[in-house]
Amino acid sequence: MGDDLEEITKVKQFLDNQFKIKDLGNLRYFLGFEVARSKEGLVLSQRKYALDLIEEAGLLASQPVSTPMVPGTKFPALTDQPFSDISGYRRLIGRLLYLTNTMPDLSFAVSTLSQFLSTPMKEHHEAAMRILRYLKQQPGQGLFFSADxxxxxxxxxxxxxxxxxxxxxxxxxxxxxxxxxxxxxxxxxxxxxxxxxxxxxxxxxxxxxxxxxxxxxxxxxxxxxxxxxxxxxx
Missing domain, CATH: 3.30.420.10 (Ribonuclease H-like superfamily/Ribonuclease H)
Known part of the structure; x- marks a missing residue:
């Protein structure tokens, strides 16, 4: 990064000589991140990533909720209802962790559920599904970085x-x-x-x-x- 366009051009040319790169212009989409620019600033979101996650879970027709977790919920590590698909739970929590890069409001709920990766219970999985229903409300919500x-x-x-x-x-x-x-x-x-x-x-x-x-x-x-x-x- 820098504010000297001539120096940036020289660096691009050097990289092209070494690795044959292709300049795609301003960043718009990269590894699930969507970037929108305007005179007011920059918006960073993961809308497509969130929608794909909701679709894979089969929750596109589900009723959205207003909070990612029920306020005041306390999860014990073990109950009498273990969740059978441990790898599926781990994969879901991993994908939700990646989503917290642009959705800070998910951080507490996802951090809490990530503590039960070794032995997830059914209520832990249900709480993860609630996060997806929360996403359905505004899947394009992200971060705004003001230009001024x-x-x-x-x-x-x-x-x-x-x-x-x-x-x-x-x-x-x-x-x-x-x-x-x-x-x-x-x-x-x-x-x-x-x-x-x-x-x-x-x-x-x-x-x-x-x-x-x-x-x-x-x-x-x-x-x-x-x-x-x-x-x-x-």
Whole structure:
């Protein structure tokens, strides 16, 4: 990437001399990602990928739902109803994980269900089907990157203390914005048990700070000025 068209052309010519590449112009579709450009900015989505996923599951005629997971749902690791198609469940969760690249709202639900890949239960599979029904509502939903975004990083983080019914570990989550554009997000169960809600919040903040520091190094390499200090909202 760069802002010097002459230098970019030289790099393309060098690559063509070495590997015989073909310049296809502005990116529009790549590995399931669809890119739409306008004067306002850039939209990144996976509409066709999501629709193919819904069709393969046989849910094109199903009733859509408004949330990817029923609020407050707690999944135990084991119940008395194991799911027989373990490989099918793993394949579905893997494809949903890829979809979180443009749909951050799926991150918590998919991260939760990915914890049961070794021994999935029927209720885990039913929850995965609910995510597909949620996708049916807006399969083309994606990320918008504004063309006039400000050079400011802002972080939001939170934790759900001791939410895992089996391990009592907490779940953390964060969103990082570059101006008005969402550029990084995560939902993950903590690796250790927090002994208080305050400790869980501090761990969530520490994880967010690590990601912010990595983004600052990246933006520095890209020679992008950043307003400091970076704000974090708990």
């Amino acid at each position: 975004s400000s050079h400011k990083l802002t972080g939001f983080c939170d934790s759900d203390w001791a939410s895992c019914v089996d391990t009592r570990k907490s779940v953390i989550g964060y969103n990082l914005f570059y101006g008005s554009s969402l550029v990084s997000w995560k939902s993950k169960k903590q690796s250790t048990i927090s002994r208080s809600s305050s400790e869980a919040e501090y761990r969530a903040m520490a994880t967010t700070v690590c990601e912010i520091q990595w983004l600052l190094y990246l933006l520095e390499d890209l020679q992008q000025p950043i307003q400091k200090p970076v704000g974090i909202v708990l």
